[in-house]
Amino acid sequence: MRIDICFSCDDKYVQHLAVTIASILYNAKGDEYHFHILDGGISRKNKKRIEDLRSIKCFDIEFMPVNYDEFKDCPITGYVDYISKPTYFRFKIPSMLKDVDKVLYLDCDIVVLKDIAELFGTDMDGKCMGAIPDTANHWHKARISLGDKNRLYCNAGILLINNKRCRELGVEDRLFSYARNPEQKITFQDQDVINIVLADEIKYLPIKWNVMHDALCTSNPYPELPAEHDYAVKNPHIVHFTNPQKPWNSRCKNPYRKSYYKFLKKTPFKGSYYKIKVKQFPGKIMRTLFSVRKDSDRKVICVLGMRFKSSYKFRKDDFYHEINIIKNQLKDVNEGLKARLDEIGAQIRGIKESGKPAPHDTAKATDEVREMRAAMDLVLSHAAEMRNGGRAPSERLETYGLALREIGAGSRILDAACGIGDGTALLGAEADVMGIDANPYAIEFAQKAFGGKNVSFICGATSKTGMTEGFDGAVLFRADGISGAEQALSGIRNALKSGGKLVVSARNESAGAMKELLEKLGFSVGKTLFLNGVGSFKANTSGAEGGRIICIAKKK
Numbered sequence: 001m002r003i004d005i006c007f008s009c010d011d012k013y014v015q016h017l018a019v020t021i022a023s024i025l026y027n028a029k030g031d032e033y034h035f036h037i038l039d040g041g042i043s044r045k046n047k048k049r050i051e052d053l054r055s056i057k058c059f060d061i062e063f064m065p066v067n068y069d070e071f072k073d074c075p076i077t078g079y080v081d082y083i084s085k086p087t088y089f090r091f092k093i094p095s096m097l098k099d100v101d102k103v104l105y106l107d108c109d110i111v112v113l114k115d116i117a118e119l120f121g122t123d124m125d126g127k128c129m130g131a132i133p134d135t136a137n138h139w140h141k142a143r144i145s146l147g148d149k150n151r152l153y154c155n156a157g158i159l160l161i162n163n164k165r166c167r168e169l170g171v172e173d174r175l176f177s178y179a180r181n182p183e184q185k186i187t188f189q190d191q192d193v194i195n196i197v198l199a200d201e202i203k204y205l206p207i208k209w210n211v212m213h214d215a216l217c218t219s220n221p222y223p224e225l226p227a228e229h230d231y232a233v234k235n236p237h238i239v240h241f242t243n244p245q246k247p248w249n250s251r252c253k254n255p256y257r258k259s260y261y262k263f264l265k266k267t268p269f270k271g272s273y274y275k276i277k278v279k280q281f282p283g284k285i286m287r288t289l290f291s292v293r294k295d296s297d298r299k300v301i302c303v304l305g306m307r308f309k310s311s312y313k314f315r316k317d318d319f320y321h322e323i324n325i326i327k328n329q330l331k332d333v334n335e336g337l338k339a340r341l342d343e344i345g346a347q348i349r350g351i352k353e354s355g356k357p358a359p360h361d362t363a364k365a366t367d368e369v370r371e372m373r374a375a376m377d378l379v380l381s382h383a384a385e386m387r388n389g390g391r392a393p394s395e396r397l398e399t400y401g402l403a404l405r406e407i408g409a410g411s412r413i414l415d416a417a418c419g420i421g422d423g424t425a426l427l428g429a430e431a432d433v434m435g436i437d438a439n440p441y442a443i444e445f446a447q448k449a450f451g452g453k454n455v456s457f458i459c460g461a462t463s464k465t466g467m468t469e470g471f472d473g474a475v476l477f478r479a480d481g482i483s484g485a486e487q488a489l490s491g492i493r494n495a496l497k498s499g500g501k502l503v504v505s506a507r508n509e510s511a512g513a514m515k516e517l518l519e520k521l522g523f524s525v526g527k528t529l530f531l532n533g534v535g536s537f538k539a540n541t542s543g544a545e546g547g548r549i550i551c552i553a554k555k556k
Helices: 011-027 044-055 085-096 137-143 163-169 171-180 189-197 213-217 226-234 257-264 271-289 316-330 335-354 361-388 391-407 422-427 440-450 485-495 508-520
Strands: 002-009 032-039 060-065 102-106 110-112 129-133 154-162 202-204 238-240 290-295 298-303 306-311 412-416 432-437 455-459 471-476 496-507 523-531 548-555
Touching: 002 011, 002 085, 011 032, 011 044, 011 110, 011 257, 032 085, 044 060, 085 102, 085 154, 085 163, 085 171, 085 189, 102 163, 110 257, 137 432, 137 455, 154 163, 154 189, 154 202, 154 238, 163 171, 171 189, 213 226, 391 422, 391 471, 391 496, 391 548, 412 422, 412 485, 422 432, 422 440, 422 455, 432 440, 440 455, 471 485, 485 496, 485 508, 496 508, 508 523, 508 548
Parallel strands: 002 032, 002 102, 032 060, 129 202, 412 432, 412 471, 432 455, 471 496
Antiparallel strands: 102 154, 110 238, 129 154, 290 298, 298 306, 496 548, 523 548
Protein backbone atom coordinates (compact mmCIF):
# COMPACT_ATOMS: atom_id res chain seq x y z
CA MET A 1 0.00 0.00 0.00
CA ARG A 2 1.21 3.53 -0.82
CA ILE A 3 1.11 5.79 2.24
CA ASP A 4 1.27 9.55 1.65
CA ILE A 5 2.28 11.62 4.68
CA CYS A 6 2.54 15.41 4.77
CA PHE A 7 4.42 17.68 7.18
CA SER A 8 4.74 21.45 7.51
CA CYS A 9 8.17 22.56 8.69
CA ASP A 10 10.80 25.31 8.69
CA ASP A 11 14.51 25.10 9.50
CA LYS A 12 13.96 25.62 13.25
CA TYR A 13 11.85 22.46 13.58
CA VAL A 14 13.69 20.21 11.13
CA GLN A 15 15.37 18.15 13.88
CA HIS A 16 11.95 17.24 15.28
CA LEU A 17 10.69 16.44 11.78
CA ALA A 18 13.60 13.98 11.47
CA VAL A 19 12.65 12.33 14.78
CA THR A 20 9.03 11.92 13.66
CA ILE A 21 10.00 10.41 10.30
CA ALA A 22 12.51 8.08 12.02
CA SER A 23 9.79 6.86 14.39
CA ILE A 24 7.45 6.17 11.45
CA LEU A 25 10.07 4.24 9.49
CA TYR A 26 11.29 2.29 12.53
CA ASN A 27 7.74 0.98 13.15
CA ALA A 28 6.77 0.48 9.49
CA LYS A 29 6.24 -3.04 8.22
CA GLY A 30 6.00 -3.30 4.47
CA ASP A 31 4.36 -0.35 2.80
CA GLU A 32 5.57 2.32 0.36
CA TYR A 33 6.12 5.67 2.07
CA HIS A 34 5.91 9.02 0.28
CA PHE A 35 6.69 12.11 2.38
CA HIS A 36 5.54 15.56 1.27
CA ILE A 37 7.20 18.42 3.16
CA LEU A 38 5.55 21.87 3.01
CA ASP A 39 8.85 23.74 3.12
CA GLY A 40 8.92 26.95 5.13
CA GLY A 41 12.65 27.51 4.51
CA ILE A 42 14.59 24.30 5.20
CA SER A 43 18.30 24.59 4.33
CA ARG A 44 19.94 22.33 1.73
CA LYS A 45 22.11 20.78 4.45
CA ASN A 46 19.09 19.84 6.56
CA LYS A 47 17.20 18.47 3.55
CA LYS A 48 20.14 16.14 2.98
CA ARG A 49 19.96 15.03 6.62
CA ILE A 50 16.27 14.15 6.20
CA GLU A 51 17.03 12.18 3.02
CA ASP A 52 19.74 10.26 4.92
CA LEU A 53 16.98 8.66 7.00
CA ARG A 54 16.68 6.18 4.13
CA SER A 55 19.27 4.17 6.08
CA ILE A 56 16.33 3.07 8.29
CA LYS A 57 13.93 2.27 5.43
CA CYS A 58 13.63 3.41 1.83
CA PHE A 59 11.11 6.17 1.04
CA ASP A 60 10.29 8.90 -1.49
CA ILE A 61 10.34 12.55 -0.42
CA GLU A 62 9.31 15.87 -1.96
CA PHE A 63 10.11 19.32 -0.54
CA MET A 64 7.42 21.77 -1.65
CA PRO A 65 8.21 25.50 -1.20
CA VAL A 66 5.35 27.56 0.25
CA ASN A 67 4.72 31.24 -0.44
CA TYR A 68 4.47 33.00 2.95
CA ASP A 69 2.60 35.93 1.34
CA GLU A 70 -0.49 33.73 0.97
CA PHE A 71 -0.70 33.54 4.77
CA LYS A 72 0.03 37.17 5.68
CA ASP A 73 -3.60 37.83 6.70
CA CYS A 74 -3.92 34.66 8.80
CA PRO A 75 -3.75 35.67 12.48
CA ILE A 76 -1.12 34.46 14.97
CA THR A 77 -2.70 35.04 18.38
CA GLY A 78 0.31 34.40 20.61
CA TYR A 79 -1.77 32.22 22.98
CA VAL A 80 0.77 29.44 22.37
CA ASP A 81 4.10 31.21 21.96
CA TYR A 82 5.84 28.59 19.77
CA ILE A 83 3.17 28.68 17.01
CA SER A 84 4.14 30.44 13.76
CA LYS A 85 2.75 30.98 10.23
CA PRO A 86 3.65 27.46 8.97
CA THR A 87 0.80 26.18 11.15
CA TYR A 88 -1.54 27.43 8.40
CA PHE A 89 0.34 25.60 5.62
CA ARG A 90 -1.95 22.58 6.05
CA PHE A 91 -4.77 24.63 4.44
CA LYS A 92 -2.90 24.24 1.11
CA ILE A 93 -2.60 20.45 1.18
CA PRO A 94 -5.54 19.68 -1.18
CA SER A 95 -4.18 21.93 -3.94
CA MET A 96 -0.44 21.36 -3.44
CA LEU A 97 -0.93 17.57 -3.48
CA LYS A 98 -3.34 17.69 -6.42
CA ASP A 99 -2.52 14.15 -7.58
CA VAL A 100 -3.00 12.63 -4.11
CA ASP A 101 -6.54 11.72 -3.03
CA LYS A 102 -5.77 10.75 0.57
CA VAL A 103 -2.97 12.00 2.81
CA LEU A 104 -2.05 11.86 6.48
CA TYR A 105 -0.95 15.22 7.92
CA LEU A 106 1.29 15.09 11.02
CA ASP A 107 2.75 17.75 13.29
CA CYS A 108 6.50 17.51 13.94
CA ASP A 109 6.27 17.30 17.76
CA ILE A 110 5.19 13.66 17.84
CA VAL A 111 6.66 10.18 18.01
CA VAL A 112 5.00 7.20 16.32
CA LEU A 113 5.08 3.99 18.36
CA LYS A 114 3.09 1.60 16.09
CA ASP A 115 2.75 0.87 12.38
CA ILE A 116 0.95 3.91 10.99
CA ALA A 117 -0.54 1.96 8.09
CA GLU A 118 -3.56 1.07 10.24
CA LEU A 119 -4.38 4.76 10.72
CA PHE A 120 -3.86 5.57 7.04
CA GLY A 121 -6.18 2.73 6.03
CA THR A 122 -9.12 4.10 8.07
CA ASP A 123 -12.36 4.44 6.09
CA MET A 124 -13.26 8.15 5.93
CA ASP A 125 -17.04 7.53 5.57
CA GLY A 126 -17.15 10.27 2.94
CA LYS A 127 -15.93 12.98 5.36
CA CYS A 128 -13.29 15.61 4.54
CA MET A 129 -11.05 14.90 7.51
CA GLY A 130 -10.42 12.41 10.27
CA ALA A 131 -9.20 13.83 13.60
CA ILE A 132 -8.88 12.99 17.29
CA PRO A 133 -10.89 14.86 19.98
CA ASP A 134 -8.85 17.34 22.03
CA THR A 135 -8.29 16.81 25.75
CA ALA A 136 -9.87 20.22 26.50
CA ASN A 137 -12.94 19.46 24.38
CA HIS A 138 -15.54 21.06 26.70
CA TRP A 139 -13.55 24.26 27.13
CA HIS A 140 -12.93 24.61 23.40
CA LYS A 141 -16.58 23.90 22.53
CA ALA A 142 -17.79 26.63 24.87
CA ARG A 143 -15.07 29.02 23.68
CA ILE A 144 -15.96 28.80 19.98
CA SER A 145 -19.68 28.06 20.51
CA LEU A 146 -19.50 24.72 18.73
CA GLY A 147 -23.05 24.02 19.85
CA ASP A 148 -24.31 20.48 19.20
CA LYS A 149 -23.51 18.36 22.27
CA ASN A 150 -22.58 15.43 20.01
CA ARG A 151 -19.85 17.41 18.27
CA LEU A 152 -16.31 17.23 19.57
CA TYR A 153 -13.53 19.79 19.21
CA CYS A 154 -10.55 18.07 17.59
CA ASN A 155 -6.81 18.58 17.72
CA ALA A 156 -5.39 19.52 14.30
CA GLY A 157 -1.93 18.02 14.84
CA ILE A 158 -2.90 14.70 13.25
CA LEU A 159 -5.35 14.84 10.34
CA LEU A 160 -6.35 12.12 7.90
CA ILE A 161 -7.38 14.20 4.87
CA ASN A 162 -9.72 13.16 2.08
CA ASN A 163 -8.09 15.43 -0.51
CA LYS A 164 -10.55 14.50 -3.24
CA ARG A 165 -13.61 15.57 -1.23
CA CYS A 166 -11.82 18.69 0.05
CA ARG A 167 -11.23 19.78 -3.54
CA GLU A 168 -14.84 19.03 -4.49
CA LEU A 169 -16.18 21.18 -1.62
CA GLY A 170 -13.65 24.02 -2.05
CA VAL A 171 -12.44 23.51 1.52
CA GLU A 172 -9.16 25.39 1.00
CA ASP A 173 -10.93 28.64 0.00
CA ARG A 174 -13.41 28.27 2.87
CA LEU A 175 -10.63 27.85 5.44
CA PHE A 176 -8.65 30.84 4.15
CA SER A 177 -11.77 33.00 3.94
CA TYR A 178 -12.70 32.32 7.56
CA ALA A 179 -9.13 32.76 8.85
CA ARG A 180 -8.88 36.18 7.21
CA ASN A 181 -12.35 37.33 8.31
CA PRO A 182 -13.37 35.28 11.36
CA GLU A 183 -16.88 35.70 12.73
CA GLN A 184 -15.63 35.11 16.28
CA LYS A 185 -12.37 35.32 18.17
CA ILE A 186 -9.73 32.85 16.94
CA THR A 187 -7.34 31.68 19.68
CA PHE A 188 -5.81 28.44 18.38
CA GLN A 189 -5.18 29.60 14.81
CA ASP A 190 -5.80 26.97 12.10
CA GLN A 191 -7.15 24.47 14.62
CA ASP A 192 -10.07 26.75 15.55
CA VAL A 193 -10.75 27.49 11.88
CA ILE A 194 -10.83 23.79 10.92
CA ASN A 195 -13.20 22.95 13.79
CA ILE A 196 -15.56 25.81 12.95
CA VAL A 197 -15.61 25.51 9.15
CA LEU A 198 -15.60 21.69 8.96
CA ALA A 199 -17.66 20.85 12.04
CA ASP A 200 -19.91 18.49 10.06
CA GLU A 201 -17.11 17.09 7.88
CA ILE A 202 -14.87 15.57 10.60
CA LYS A 203 -14.77 11.85 11.37
CA TYR A 204 -13.64 11.16 14.95
CA LEU A 205 -10.66 8.81 15.15
CA PRO A 206 -9.52 6.72 18.16
CA ILE A 207 -7.59 8.61 20.85
CA LYS A 208 -4.71 6.12 20.62
CA TRP A 209 -3.64 7.86 17.37
CA ASN A 210 -3.08 11.22 19.09
CA VAL A 211 -2.28 10.76 22.78
CA MET A 212 -1.72 14.32 23.95
CA HIS A 213 0.18 15.51 27.01
CA ASP A 214 -2.93 16.03 29.15
CA ALA A 215 -4.23 12.57 28.26
CA LEU A 216 -1.11 11.13 29.91
CA CYS A 217 -0.65 13.60 32.75
CA THR A 218 -4.17 14.50 33.99
CA SER A 219 -6.80 12.29 35.58
CA ASN A 220 -9.94 12.73 33.46
CA PRO A 221 -9.43 14.70 30.23
CA TYR A 222 -12.07 12.68 28.32
CA PRO A 223 -15.14 12.38 30.60
CA GLU A 224 -17.23 11.40 27.56
CA LEU A 225 -14.76 8.67 26.43
CA PRO A 226 -13.33 7.09 29.62
CA ALA A 227 -12.75 3.54 28.31
CA GLU A 228 -11.13 4.73 25.09
CA HIS A 229 -8.89 7.14 27.03
CA ASP A 230 -7.84 4.39 29.43
CA TYR A 231 -6.86 2.11 26.53
CA ALA A 232 -4.98 4.90 24.73
CA VAL A 233 -2.88 5.74 27.80
CA LYS A 234 -1.86 2.10 28.16
CA ASN A 235 -1.31 1.56 24.41
CA PRO A 236 -0.40 4.89 22.76
CA HIS A 237 0.13 4.54 19.01
CA ILE A 238 1.20 8.18 18.54
CA VAL A 239 2.37 10.43 21.38
CA HIS A 240 1.86 14.14 20.76
CA PHE A 241 3.98 16.53 22.87
CA THR A 242 1.33 19.27 23.12
CA ASN A 243 2.65 20.83 26.33
CA PRO A 244 4.93 23.90 25.88
CA GLN A 245 7.64 21.97 27.73
CA LYS A 246 8.88 19.72 24.92
CA PRO A 247 11.34 16.81 25.33
CA TRP A 248 14.12 18.95 23.85
CA ASN A 249 13.49 21.57 26.58
CA SER A 250 14.20 21.21 30.28
CA ARG A 251 11.61 20.01 32.78
CA CYS A 252 9.50 18.06 30.30
CA LYS A 253 7.18 15.89 32.42
CA ASN A 254 5.83 13.74 29.59
CA PRO A 255 6.42 10.03 30.44
CA TYR A 256 7.32 9.34 26.76
CA ARG A 257 10.04 11.99 26.49
CA LYS A 258 12.63 9.17 26.36
CA SER A 259 10.98 7.90 23.17
CA TYR A 260 11.89 11.20 21.55
CA TYR A 261 15.55 10.70 22.60
CA LYS A 262 15.45 7.08 21.36
CA PHE A 263 14.50 8.13 17.82
CA LEU A 264 16.68 11.26 17.90
CA LYS A 265 19.70 8.97 18.27
CA LYS A 266 18.67 7.21 15.01
CA THR A 267 18.86 10.45 13.00
CA PRO A 268 21.73 12.58 11.63
CA PHE A 269 20.84 15.04 14.42
CA LYS A 270 21.93 12.59 17.12
CA GLY A 271 24.64 15.01 18.31
CA SER A 272 21.80 17.18 19.64
CA TYR A 273 20.91 14.43 22.10
CA TYR A 274 24.13 15.00 24.03
CA LYS A 275 23.71 18.79 23.86
CA ILE A 276 20.23 18.43 25.35
CA LYS A 277 21.52 16.19 28.13
CA VAL A 278 24.40 18.55 28.94
CA LYS A 279 22.00 21.50 28.99
CA GLN A 280 19.58 19.66 31.30
CA PHE A 281 22.24 18.23 33.65
CA PRO A 282 22.73 21.27 35.96
CA GLY A 283 18.98 21.65 36.42
CA LYS A 284 18.63 17.94 37.17
CA ILE A 285 21.34 18.17 39.85
CA MET A 286 19.76 21.27 41.38
CA ARG A 287 16.31 19.64 41.50
CA THR A 288 17.86 16.63 43.23
CA LEU A 289 19.37 18.91 45.88
CA PHE A 290 16.45 21.32 46.20
CA SER A 291 13.07 21.70 44.49
CA VAL A 292 9.67 23.26 45.14
CA ARG A 293 6.49 22.10 43.44
CA LYS A 294 2.78 22.71 43.90
CA ASP A 295 0.57 19.85 45.02
CA SER A 296 -3.10 20.87 45.15
CA ASP A 297 -3.27 23.49 47.92
CA ARG A 298 0.22 22.78 49.29
CA LYS A 299 3.83 23.31 48.36
CA VAL A 300 6.12 20.28 48.42
CA ILE A 301 9.73 21.22 49.19
CA CYS A 302 12.42 18.61 48.55
CA VAL A 303 15.86 19.04 50.19
CA LEU A 304 18.47 16.32 49.64
CA GLY A 305 15.73 13.78 49.00
CA MET A 306 13.67 14.74 52.09
CA ARG A 307 10.17 16.10 51.38
CA PHE A 308 8.39 18.75 53.41
CA LYS A 309 4.82 19.99 52.83
CA SER A 310 3.67 23.51 53.61
CA SER A 311 0.29 25.21 53.21
CA TYR A 312 0.04 27.02 49.90
CA LYS A 313 -1.32 30.54 50.22
CA PHE A 314 -2.51 32.88 47.51
CA ARG A 315 0.45 35.24 47.21
CA LYS A 316 -0.32 38.92 47.68
CA ASP A 317 2.77 39.89 45.72
CA ASP A 318 1.32 38.14 42.66
CA PHE A 319 -1.98 39.95 43.19
CA TYR A 320 -0.39 43.39 43.40
CA HIS A 321 1.67 42.59 40.31
CA GLU A 322 -1.60 41.78 38.53
CA ILE A 323 -3.16 45.00 39.86
CA ASN A 324 -0.31 47.04 38.33
CA ILE A 325 -0.93 45.33 34.99
CA ILE A 326 -4.65 46.08 35.30
CA LYS A 327 -3.91 49.74 36.12
CA ASN A 328 -1.83 50.09 32.97
CA GLN A 329 -4.50 48.45 30.85
CA LEU A 330 -7.21 50.68 32.32
CA LYS A 331 -5.39 53.84 31.21
CA ASP A 332 -6.84 53.27 27.78
CA VAL A 333 -10.47 53.06 28.90
CA ASN A 334 -12.18 51.85 25.77
CA GLU A 335 -12.45 54.85 23.49
CA GLY A 336 -14.26 52.55 21.07
CA LEU A 337 -17.06 52.03 23.60
CA LYS A 338 -17.37 55.78 24.15
CA ALA A 339 -17.55 56.48 20.43
CA ARG A 340 -20.20 53.78 19.86
CA LEU A 341 -22.16 55.08 22.86
CA ASP A 342 -22.19 58.61 21.42
CA GLU A 343 -23.17 57.28 17.99
CA ILE A 344 -26.17 55.31 19.30
CA GLY A 345 -27.20 58.19 21.56
CA ALA A 346 -27.22 60.54 18.57
CA GLN A 347 -29.36 58.08 16.60
CA ILE A 348 -31.91 57.80 19.40
CA ARG A 349 -32.05 61.59 19.85
CA GLY A 350 -32.55 62.02 16.10
CA ILE A 351 -35.49 59.61 16.11
CA LYS A 352 -37.10 61.40 19.05
CA GLU A 353 -36.63 64.86 17.51
CA SER A 354 -38.08 63.77 14.15
CA GLY A 355 -41.42 62.95 15.77
CA LYS A 356 -41.69 59.81 13.60
CA PRO A 357 -42.65 56.41 15.06
CA ALA A 358 -39.60 54.66 16.49
CA PRO A 359 -38.30 51.72 14.42
CA HIS A 360 -38.29 48.29 16.02
CA ASP A 361 -34.53 48.38 16.66
CA THR A 362 -34.70 51.48 18.91
CA ALA A 363 -35.36 49.33 21.98
CA LYS A 364 -32.42 47.16 21.02
CA ALA A 365 -30.22 50.24 20.67
CA THR A 366 -31.37 51.50 24.07
CA ASP A 367 -30.46 48.13 25.62
CA GLU A 368 -27.07 48.35 23.91
CA VAL A 369 -26.49 51.77 25.49
CA ARG A 370 -27.44 50.35 28.89
CA GLU A 371 -24.99 47.44 28.50
CA MET A 372 -22.22 49.76 27.34
CA ARG A 373 -22.70 52.11 30.26
CA ALA A 374 -22.70 49.19 32.71
CA ALA A 375 -19.41 47.94 31.27
CA MET A 376 -17.87 51.41 31.34
CA ASP A 377 -19.04 51.94 34.92
CA LEU A 378 -17.30 48.68 35.90
CA VAL A 379 -14.09 49.71 34.19
CA LEU A 380 -14.08 53.22 35.66
CA SER A 381 -15.04 52.11 39.18
CA HIS A 382 -12.34 49.44 39.24
CA ALA A 383 -9.83 51.96 37.97
CA ALA A 384 -10.79 54.38 40.74
CA GLU A 385 -10.55 51.69 43.41
CA MET A 386 -7.06 50.73 42.29
CA ARG A 387 -5.92 54.32 41.95
CA ASN A 388 -7.14 55.20 45.44
CA GLY A 389 -5.99 51.97 47.12
CA GLY A 390 -9.57 51.21 48.12
CA ARG A 391 -10.88 48.17 49.90
CA ALA A 392 -12.50 46.44 46.92
CA PRO A 393 -9.27 45.25 45.22
CA SER A 394 -8.03 43.80 48.51
CA GLU A 395 -11.40 42.17 49.10
CA ARG A 396 -11.18 40.59 45.64
CA LEU A 397 -7.75 39.33 46.60
CA GLU A 398 -9.18 37.62 49.67
CA THR A 399 -12.27 36.15 47.99
CA TYR A 400 -10.56 34.92 44.82
CA GLY A 401 -7.64 33.67 46.92
CA LEU A 402 -10.05 31.70 49.08
CA ALA A 403 -11.71 30.26 45.96
CA LEU A 404 -8.36 29.15 44.58
CA ARG A 405 -7.41 27.44 47.84
CA GLU A 406 -10.76 25.66 48.08
CA ILE A 407 -10.92 24.46 44.46
CA GLY A 408 -7.18 23.87 44.07
CA ALA A 409 -4.37 25.24 41.93
CA GLY A 410 -4.18 23.65 38.48
CA SER A 411 -7.95 23.11 38.28
CA ARG A 412 -10.34 24.15 35.51
CA ILE A 413 -12.49 26.93 36.97
CA LEU A 414 -15.57 28.75 35.68
CA ASP A 415 -15.85 32.40 36.81
CA ALA A 416 -19.55 33.20 36.42
CA ALA A 417 -20.72 36.83 36.08
CA CYS A 418 -17.05 37.74 35.70
CA GLY A 419 -17.59 41.41 34.75
CA ILE A 420 -14.49 42.92 33.18
CA GLY A 421 -12.39 39.88 34.10
CA ASP A 422 -9.88 41.24 36.62
CA GLY A 423 -10.79 38.52 39.15
CA THR A 424 -10.68 35.89 36.40
CA ALA A 425 -7.13 37.01 35.65
CA LEU A 426 -6.18 36.51 39.32
CA LEU A 427 -7.44 32.91 39.23
CA GLY A 428 -5.60 32.44 35.93
CA ALA A 429 -2.26 32.89 37.70
CA GLU A 430 -2.68 29.38 39.17
CA ALA A 431 -5.52 27.69 37.23
CA ASP A 432 -7.13 27.26 33.81
CA VAL A 433 -10.06 29.69 33.94
CA MET A 434 -12.97 30.68 31.73
CA GLY A 435 -14.95 33.83 32.56
CA ILE A 436 -18.54 34.24 31.41
CA ASP A 437 -20.74 37.34 31.52
CA ALA A 438 -23.92 38.41 29.73
CA ASN A 439 -22.60 41.91 29.00
CA PRO A 440 -20.85 41.77 25.59
CA TYR A 441 -18.93 45.00 26.22
CA ALA A 442 -17.58 43.84 29.56
CA ILE A 443 -16.46 40.61 27.85
CA GLU A 444 -14.91 42.57 24.97
CA PHE A 445 -12.88 44.55 27.49
CA ALA A 446 -11.97 41.41 29.46
CA GLN A 447 -10.69 39.63 26.34
CA LYS A 448 -8.53 42.59 25.35
CA ALA A 449 -7.22 43.25 28.84
CA PHE A 450 -6.81 39.77 30.33
CA GLY A 451 -7.38 37.08 27.68
CA GLY A 452 -4.40 34.83 27.04
CA LYS A 453 -2.68 31.80 28.45
CA ASN A 454 -4.94 30.00 30.99
CA VAL A 455 -7.61 32.75 30.77
CA SER A 456 -10.48 32.85 28.27
CA PHE A 457 -13.86 34.58 28.12
CA ILE A 458 -17.22 33.94 26.51
CA CYS A 459 -20.32 36.12 26.38
CA GLY A 460 -23.66 34.67 27.47
CA ALA A 461 -25.97 33.89 30.33
CA THR A 462 -24.53 31.22 32.61
CA SER A 463 -27.88 29.41 32.53
CA LYS A 464 -27.89 29.16 28.72
CA THR A 465 -24.35 28.27 27.69
CA GLY A 466 -25.11 24.60 27.09
CA MET A 467 -21.88 23.67 28.88
CA THR A 468 -21.80 20.15 30.25
CA GLU A 469 -19.59 18.64 32.95
CA GLY A 470 -16.03 19.77 32.49
CA PHE A 471 -15.07 22.17 35.29
CA ASP A 472 -13.45 21.22 38.59
CA GLY A 473 -14.86 24.29 40.29
CA ALA A 474 -16.79 27.51 39.81
CA VAL A 475 -17.08 30.90 41.50
CA LEU A 476 -20.07 33.23 41.60
CA PHE A 477 -19.44 36.32 43.69
CA ARG A 478 -22.23 38.74 44.70
CA ALA A 479 -24.93 36.30 43.61
CA ASP A 480 -27.53 38.67 45.06
CA GLY A 481 -26.34 41.30 42.61
CA ILE A 482 -27.34 39.50 39.41
CA SER A 483 -30.81 38.70 38.14
CA GLY A 484 -31.81 35.07 37.94
CA ALA A 485 -29.41 33.71 40.59
CA GLU A 486 -31.27 30.39 40.66
CA GLN A 487 -30.98 29.93 36.90
CA ALA A 488 -27.30 30.94 37.01
CA LEU A 489 -26.53 28.46 39.78
CA SER A 490 -28.40 25.73 37.89
CA GLY A 491 -26.25 26.43 34.81
CA ILE A 492 -23.11 26.30 36.95
CA ARG A 493 -24.15 22.93 38.35
CA ASN A 494 -24.45 21.56 34.80
CA ALA A 495 -20.95 22.82 34.02
CA LEU A 496 -19.35 21.17 37.07
CA LYS A 497 -17.94 17.67 37.25
CA SER A 498 -19.41 15.36 39.85
CA GLY A 499 -17.93 16.47 43.17
CA GLY A 500 -16.91 19.84 41.68
CA LYS A 501 -16.72 22.74 44.13
CA LEU A 502 -18.69 26.00 44.05
CA VAL A 503 -17.62 29.15 45.91
CA VAL A 504 -20.51 31.64 46.03
CA SER A 505 -20.96 34.88 47.98
CA ALA A 506 -24.03 36.88 48.96
CA ARG A 507 -25.12 39.48 51.51
CA ASN A 508 -25.00 38.20 55.07
CA GLU A 509 -28.76 38.58 55.51
CA SER A 510 -29.19 36.19 52.54
CA ALA A 511 -27.22 33.37 54.18
CA GLY A 512 -30.18 31.15 55.02
CA ALA A 513 -31.87 31.59 51.66
CA MET A 514 -28.62 30.94 49.80
CA LYS A 515 -27.99 27.65 51.62
CA GLU A 516 -31.59 26.52 50.98
CA LEU A 517 -31.25 27.35 47.28
CA LEU A 518 -27.97 25.46 46.96
CA GLU A 519 -29.43 22.35 48.62
CA LYS A 520 -32.50 22.57 46.37
CA LEU A 521 -30.30 22.66 43.26
CA GLY A 522 -28.28 19.58 44.21
CA PHE A 523 -25.32 21.02 46.11
CA SER A 524 -24.14 20.03 49.57
CA VAL A 525 -22.97 23.08 51.56
CA GLY A 526 -19.74 22.34 53.40
CA LYS A 527 -19.04 25.56 55.27
CA THR A 528 -20.11 29.17 55.37
CA LEU A 529 -17.65 31.98 56.05
CA PHE A 530 -18.34 35.54 57.11
CA LEU A 531 -16.34 38.40 55.59
CA ASN A 532 -16.42 41.80 57.19
CA GLY A 533 -13.16 43.59 56.56
CA VAL A 534 -10.10 42.55 54.63
CA GLY A 535 -8.43 39.38 55.84
CA SER A 536 -11.15 38.46 58.32
CA PHE A 537 -12.92 35.27 57.26
CA LYS A 538 -14.87 33.83 60.16
CA ALA A 539 -16.62 30.48 60.27
CA ASN A 540 -19.45 31.57 62.59
CA THR A 541 -21.99 34.04 61.17
CA SER A 542 -24.52 33.90 64.01
CA GLY A 543 -25.25 37.34 65.41
CA ALA A 544 -23.06 39.08 62.85
CA GLU A 545 -24.55 42.07 61.11
CA GLY A 546 -23.70 43.41 57.68
CA GLY A 547 -20.81 42.11 55.65
CA ARG A 548 -20.96 39.19 53.25
CA ILE A 549 -21.06 35.41 53.50
CA ILE A 550 -19.22 32.91 51.32
CA CYS A 551 -20.63 29.41 50.90
CA ILE A 552 -18.37 26.52 49.94
CA ALA A 553 -20.53 23.86 48.27
CA LYS A 554 -19.98 20.64 46.35
CA LYS A 555 -22.01 19.13 43.51
CA LYS A 556 -23.69 15.96 44.75
